[in-house]
Amino acid sequence: MKINYKSILITVLLLIVLGVMFFVETGMFISGPQRKYEDDIRKIETTIMKNYRGIKNIQRHVFYYTVYVGENDKNIVWFNELGEDIVTRKLKTKDFEKVERTVEERYHAKHIEVSLGYGYDNPVYVVECDKGLILLDYDTLKEVYYLKDGDV
Numbered sequence: 001m002k003i004n005y006k007s008i009l010i011t012v013l014l015l016i017v018l019g020v021m022f023f024v025e026t027g028m029f030i031s032g033p034q035r036k037y038e039d040d041i042r043k044i045e046t047t048i049m050k051n052y053r054g055i056k057n058i059q060r061h062v063f064y065y066t067v068y069v070g071e072n073d074k075n076i077v078w079f080n081e082l083g084e085d086i087v088t089r090k091l092k093t094k095d096f097e098k099v100e101r102t103v104e105e106r107y108h109a110k111h112i113e114v115s116l117g118y119g120y121d122n123p124v125y126v127v128e129c130d131k132g133l134i135l136l137d138y139d140t141l142k143e144v145y146y147l148k149d150g151d152v
Helices: 005-051 096-107
Strands: 056-062 066-071 075-079 085-090 113-118 123-129 132-137 143-148
Touching (some): 005 056
Antiparallel strands (some): 066 075, 132 143
16 A cells, blocks of 8 residues: 555645634634724723823723723813713822821721722722722712622
8 A cells, every 4th residue: 555645745734724724713713802892992092082182191990880080280080981071070189198098097908009980979099908999989088889808
């Protein structure tokens, strides 16, 4: 019996092509939705920057709603998913140090990181610490939400 090297070569090449197609399709399937998600976020941020000149430090926060928080020279502005402003506060009212002190005293927390977000119906300070996730009302520092570490 004679070995047909030509058909073995064609079979091996077809298997290589099949393998390459498999990896390319898998890569597109996995990364495709992520790219669309990132493009949607980028479009909203672009809309915000176009409509509100001077806005910087745009951050995305998701809790009950998805909001974007940015600031200019005078104000902090919270935006909805369409890029429309929903709440504005004076920049000088932002006091992360007071929030850190409050969380240390009230919850005896350490390793505190503070950012801005939006709670159920108002702007909040978002505090991530060793005790968990704490949302404090922006104006009154009352607890809006508290998720203890490990209670997920």
